[in-house]
Amino acid sequence: MSKQSAALQPHRRLFADRKRNPDGKRVAVLHTAVRMFLERSYGRTSMDDVATQLNITKPALYHYFRNKEEILVEIYRLGTDLIDEMLDSIEADEKPGLDKVADFIAGYIQIVTGDFGRAVIRLDDGELSKAGRKLVRGRKREIDHRLRAIIEGGIGDGSIASCDAKIASFLLAGAIHGMAAWYEPAGPLKLSAITNQYVRLLTGGLAADGLRELAEPPFAFKGNAHIHG
Amino acid sequence: MSKQSAALQPHRRLFADRKRNPDGKRVAVLHTAVRMFLERSYGRTSMDDVATQLNITKPALYHYFRNKEEILVEIYRLGTDLIDEMLDSIEADEKPGLDKVADFIAGYIQIVTGDFGRAVIRLDDGELSKAGRKLVRGRKREIDHRLRAIIEGGIGDGSIASCDAKIASFLLAGAIHGMAAWYEPAGPLKLSAITNQYVRLLTGGLAADGLRELAEPPFAFKGNAHIHG
Amino acid sequence: MSKQSAALQPHRRLFADRKRNPDGKRVAVLHTAVRMFLERSYGRTSMDDVATQLNITKPALYHYFRNKEEILVEIYRLGTDLIDEMLDSIEADEKPGLDKVADFIAGYIQIVTGDFGRAVIRLDDGELSKAGRKLVRGRKREIDHRLRAIIEGGIGDGSIASCDAKIASFLLAGAIHGMAAWYEPAGPLKLSAITNQYVRLLTGGLAADGLRELAEPPFAFKGNAHIHG
């Protein structure tokens, strides 16, 4: 293993503490693994790295997980579970669609700045086998559909201006996914400030009563983004 | 090489055609490589894969590039050059800041839906050596700073509502970066429609005269995104 | 692997025998490696060659050594350790310097005709990384300094005629190093006979009472050793 950030140390203990809590050991592995995968990517993190980090041997890892992919899939599962829970709670509310969107933004930011949420967004599901990829992508698609439904609800109830919900949901999700890449808890930007501004900017654009016409028609960039030999 | 999509075929020709255009060959390599890196990721694309795709042998590749990283760096360079050009052209304009932002959105979408632009966003710069990473991240940071300056200009000229330009630029860029992940030219969503709606939603949120207060304070998700062992 | 002399066979056994003696396995690798390096040179001996010789696979080798260089460095270490030990023992003695030199000659011949001693002399330390080279060259320099000190002691106690100890030590060492190249245990020359004559000739030249003037001044070769184009 090449490098190991100080942040990764705690779980060594964690693992030892759980000697008689086998399920807890699986979770400990996942916690260590998700951090390492986020820090160095799945592909560049070897099973040896993970085992060393946990102070166990490699075959011990294989005791808890059939293979490397199972670890990754499990991480995805935990992460998407978090998102599903949040969506459940939002769908249960009785609110105008725009307010639900605001709630989604705030909730999604919470999740996406945690390890497992970040993993869902940042880890490359191309590393998975066909089966695993299908599973993970299905869950991602489902999440997108639920967000889309919320937006459509808002258009229906008049709180959100008429627009293509598919595009809007991609925009929303994308803007927040970006955070998974740059947000640092120790950084200068407070999570609450970011959340506030995200909500204002994103709902501001969606709001039925907040549109305005641009002075000029949308600019078409004349350069050629698609380089041809 | 495991799989090769039909989309990758054209360049075989390109390479053969350029027998006496040495610089063109380098470019042909880059075109093939960027597609493969986007499709299967840099790490999972071997030099052999790239060579086979180009109908040459592996050592021939090393005739044109010192190593795999040089290919990746060159791809980043081409991609970031495109973005820089666009920013140059926008900065040269005399317009309200908000309109510049609209132009940026449209221009950036153009770039980000092309191979090299997409590469800048999707390829993992963690695969690079320290030196390469420094180079690439520097250019990314520079781009972000330029966008931030445009937004600050808009706040200054009154076309954009007062906000944290740093957060706003992250949001903007993030929303568009998302497209690099999901946009497909052959898909049902027309690029012009997407661009239109992106401009409307994103500038709508930023516009000085388009804000509105939310009915309720921003929702705080009660679930725990940061799972603790 | 191209060729394998019969002389290299025994260690196959050695390795298998040591299944449960992990440290012994490292040593077994070193024994096989040093022989192969001496026979075919480090550069022309591949890790595969060494592994095959030991009846294991290449990756298994990497279980015991981080890389090829570590094997070479370890060989150097064992070899220089032998020399250091010998010097320790000589330095501890209370004898005239000339007798110490005689002891050194005899002891060094012993070492230099063994595998690890030969390796120190014959293997090219230019194959090492900068760090490894520094280490090895440092130890060689140290050995030379110790020999030099012994000679200086002899000059001081009057047993050795006044001379440049640096040159003398190079001469001495060089003459013996030569043996590493040509000596063969199975050859017609007995080690004891060689040692005897080496001691006589070399100490004869050094002895305070054994000098004589040449009939003519040292000959200057008129040919040109430094060919110029």
Add this chain to the structure above:
Amino acid sequence: MSKQSAALQPHRRLFADRKRNPDGKRVAVLHTAVRMFLERSYGRTSMDDVATQLNITKPALYHYFRNKEEILVEIYRLGTDLIDEMLDSIEADEKPGLDKVADFIAGYIQIVTGDFGRAVIRLDDGELSKAGRKLVRGRKREIDHRLRAIIEGGIGDGSIASCDAKIASFLLAGAIHGMAAWYEPAGPLKLSAITNQYVRLLTGGLAADGLRELAEPPFAFKGNAHIHG
């Protein structure tokens, strides 16, 4: 090519100057090659390295030499020619054997401190093909035999004490070969001083009238130079 010492520069010119002296070009190649081989070893010097150093292309090199080995063989030939010449001149003299040996020492030192002489001693003839190796080793053996004959002559004429000429010639040659490894023209030790002392020490040991008995019988080192697993 990784590194190139300043010392290697001059020949670039040399090659260009010889545009119409094809044989001279071969020689220019040899001069550059021998320096590079000495500095980085034959194995670690690629044909590309040599060509680059000479400012020509690789196939141009192959115009002058059939392959890499031919370059090395030619270098050996030039080097051994120098030694043969010297031996011719010594054999032609009418002198006591001991004085001939003194002349040999001085002459050999001259040669061994030049590029081609050094090459004969330092370059690994194990890199050669079977045929090349046979050729080169034959010439080396011949040189040794001639030196041995000179020593035997000295024993015969009474100037050299009775001894095994084979051992003595190995010792002599070995001591001088050592110089090829450590001697540096720019170093603190003057060549004349070294030569002087070499002659004194080596002939001192050989001289019929210069022997003396050691106070103790030759020491037998008790350590074990032949490490056994």
Add this chain to the structure above:
DNA sequence: AATGAATGAGAGTTCATTCAT
């Protein structure tokens, strides 16, 4: 006479995974 391009063969190294213990 000389070149740009290309190649087959092989090197060192890494890694997910599996046994025997």
Add this chain to the structure above:
DNA sequence: CATGAATGAACTCTCATTCAT
């Protein structure tokens, strides 16, 4: 349950050598 050891397969990169021009 846990471990040390081992492996097959893959990957990046190098190099002597040879064409077509």
